[in-house]
Amino acid sequence: LDGVRGGGLAVDGDSVAVGDTLFTLCPWWDGLQSRARVERQLEDGARLRRDRWIWVYHAPPEGPLSWNGKRHYGDAVLADLIARHAPTAVLCGHIHEAPFKSGGSWVDRVGRTWVFNAGRQIGDVPARIEIDFGGLTARWISLAGIEERLLQ
Secondary structure, eight states, rough: GGGGHHHHHTOOEEEEETTTEEEEOOOOOOOOOHHHHHHHHHEEEEEEEESEEEESSSOSSSSSGBOOOOBOOOOHHHHHHHHHOOOEEEESOOSSSSGTTOOOEEEEETTTTTEOOOOOOSSOOOOOOETTHHHHHHEEEEETTEEEEEEE
C-alpha cells in the first residue's frame, strides 16, 4: 500500500490523529521481522498518543472474538501488545463467524481495552459496530439483530 500513501489517505503502518483520538493502522504481520515492525509502530504511537488511541488490527486476540464455532483462531501476540500499551480500543476482523456463533462475541475486554469484531454476514449490507465514546456505548448491527453494550 506504500504506493497510495499520502494525500489524506491513511494505510497500513500509519498513525493518524483525528481530534484527540489517535488511530493506528497495523499491517498484518507474518514472521518475526514484520511483527517487529508492528511492535515499533505501536511504540511510536504510544509517544504520539494524547487521549484515545484506537488500533485497527487484523485478527482478534484469543477469546470470544476469535471463535469460529469449532476453535479459536486468535492472534497470540495481540493480548501482550494490548497489555503493554493499553489502547482505548482495538478494531479487528479476520474471524468472520465469531459474533454469530454460540460462545463467540462481537465485543470483549482485555484489561482496560475494548476489542471489537463485527464479523461478516451475507448480503450487501455488512455487519457493523457503532462506537460512541462520548456516550460510552457500542452497538452491533447485523442480520441477527442489534445488540448494545455499555463501555464502562
